[in-house]
Amino acid sequence: MVKKLLVVDDEEEICDFLKSFFEDRQFEVETAHSGIQAIEKARKFGPHVILLDIQMPEMDGLKALKILKEENPKVKVIMVTAVETQEKIEESMRLGADNYITKPLSLEYLENDVQEKLKGLV
Amino acid sequence: MDYERILRDVAKLMVRLKKPSRLLKMTTRFIDKNFQLNHTSIVIWDEARSRYAFADSKGRQKIPSGFVKFDREHPLISWFSKTRRFVKMPKDYLLRSDLETQIEKGLKTNSDSMRALQIVLKAMQVLKAHAVIPAYYKSDLLGMLILGAKKDGYGFEAREISFFQTLVQDCSMALKNAEYHQSLIDRNSQLESQLREIESLRTREQKRYYEIIRSLAQQVYAKDPYTFGHIGQVERLGVITGRELGLDMAGRYKDILSAGLLLHDVGKIGIPDHILNKPARLDPDEWNIMKTHVDKGAQILEPLTDFKEVREIVYSHHERWDGTGYPRGLKGESIPVGARIVCVVDAFHAIVSTRCYSKGRPIETAFEELRRCAGSQFDPTVVEAFITALTKEMKRRGTGFFYDGEIKHTA
Numbered sequence: 001m002v003k004k005l006l007v008v009d010d011e012e013e014i015c016d017f018l019k020s021f022f023e024d025r026q027f028e029v030e031t032a033h034s035g036i037q038a039i040e041k042a043r044k045f046g047p048h049v050i051l052l053d054i055q056m057p058e059m060d061g062l063k064a065l066k067i068l069k070e071e072n073p074k075v076k077v078i079m080v081t082a083v084e085t086q087e088k089i090e091e092s093m094r095l096g097a098d099n100y101i102t103k104p105l106s107l108e109y110l111e112n113d114v115q116e117k118l119k120g121l122v
Numbered sequence: 123m124d125y126e127r128i129l130r131d132v133a134k135l136m137v138r139l140k141k142p143s144r145l146l147k148m149t150t151r152f153i154d155k156n157f158q159l160n161h162t163s164i165v166i167w168d169e170a171r172s173r174y175a176f177a178d179s180k181g182r183q184k185i186p187s188g189f190v191k192f193d194r195e196h197p198l199i200s201w202f203s204k205t206r207r208f209v210k211m212p213k214d215y216l217l218r219s220d221l222e223t224q225i226e227k228g229l230k231t232n233s234d235s236m237r238a239l240q241i242v243l244k245a246m247q248v249l250k251a252h253a254v255i256p257a258y259y260k261s262d263l264l265g266m267l268i269l270g271a272k273k274d275g276y277g278f279e280a281r282e283i284s285f286f287q288t289l290v291q292d293c294s295m296a297l298k299n300a301e302y303h304q305s306l307i308d309r310n311s312q313l314e315s316q317l318r319e320i321e322s323l324r325t326r327e328q329k330r331y332y333e334i335i336r337s338l339a340q341q342v343y344a345k346d347p348y349t350f351g352h353i354g355q356v357e358r359l360g361v362i363t364g365r366e367l368g369l370d371m372a373g374r375y376k377d378i379l380s381a382g383l384l385l386h387d388v389g390k391i392g393i394p395d396h397i398l399n400k401p402a403r404l405d406p407d408e409w410n411i412m413k414t415h416v417d418k419g420a421q422i423l424e425p426l427t428d429f430k431e432v433r434e435i436v437y438s439h440h441e442r443w444d445g446t447g448y449p450r451g452l453k454g455e456s457i458p459v460g461a462r463i464v465c466v467v468d469a470f471h472a473i474v475s476t477r478c479y480s481k482g483r484p485i486e487t488a489f490e491e492l493r494r495c496a497g498s499q500f501d502p503t504v505v506e507a508f509i510t511a512l513t514k515e516m517k518r519r520g521t522g523f524f525y526d527g528e529i530k531h532t533a
Contacts, residue, residue, distance in 0.1 A: 011186060013184070013186040014186045014189055017184075017185060017186050017189065020183065021248075082188070103188060103189055104173075104175050104176070104188055104189055104190050104191035105189070105190060105191060106190070106191060106192065106193065106196070107190055107248050107249070108196075108245070108248065111248070
């Protein structure tokens, strides 16, 4: 079965980079640039894993996280953000985030973590 | 492409660039423009956060800035800082094609070296890197130049690699220069702030000095009940006169002049009260004793080495412009300007104040009197400056500003 990944970041460069990075690793990748777009894309696309930024226009990552997890408790959400405050980390965990990675990140770690989250799903 | 000429031009540019971030951006932009590559990226050691990070990246497959970091254990970093030595790879740069050939040739020998090669190849694949050129300074790995594949699909030529190596070397030198330059600037601003601190300490110290002087002066005037409390006015009048004369009233001279104005009669401490407060004219003997207050004043200030100029003012404030004053009979500009100011202000103050031997007279009368004696007793320039300054000040702040209470200003 094909591995589906949704990348959510308001920076287009990061979306493009991660799309190409995971496509090279045989993922099917969709991108979204805001919380609202992420929810729409998730409904249509049905990703296994979502990489979710926090600081975004329209709807931020934490609000989106709550809705994404409500609509599909099985989806794995990895927060990928430049924000690194205890408050945001705790809130993410409370809302059901599966990991919290801060930018700049190690690509090797990110790839391993995504593969880890896919175990038992695909 | 004329590599040598380009290197010369780039080196010249680098010398002029003081900002490391601009230097790195210029280098990536330059390679991106002149070589058809999928991406050109520079990874650089970030001392403050103790990690390597992408400083800049250009091209179709560029790595977004601030998105990826490497720790010291990252395969590419450890390759250049340690692994390369025990794997015995002769080249000090990495080519993807070299690694692939090596791995293919040595497939059967499943050694540690082989595993190291595979790990580093994987790391290059993750970054879509086809060539990695390290930047060293002494034995420290400053960073790396990471190049994507050529758009035409060909491999890198030896002369291209040697060009990149030279470029990276120039870059490292320029970075170190910029760092050194920055450290000089930092050191400089550190010194400046220390200097400011010393300066503010000095100002605070002077303020304390000043409080002591003021209280001492008050004590002197306390012996003369008619003028008690007016020492502050004498000081203000002198300062505005100094400013009108164009003296530097923002700097040290303000303190000197102020102290001179406050302390000019400090020697009166040593004059017996019956002479000081005598309600009639002094006889010649008494007058001679009275005159010694300038010597006594100078004696009091003698031990204070910082107060040499103040002492000169105190000692000379009874000198006359025409040379007939005391104690030395100095003439004209050989009398310190501070003393010439004290002389005028003191005389003015005596005229308008009610004292034991005379009633206060109007300001206009005082001005006339000062002008009458300009050129003989007083320096005419100081007299005019004083009158101008006081007139201005009274216009601005009202006549009552200097003389309230027992002193009448106009008839």
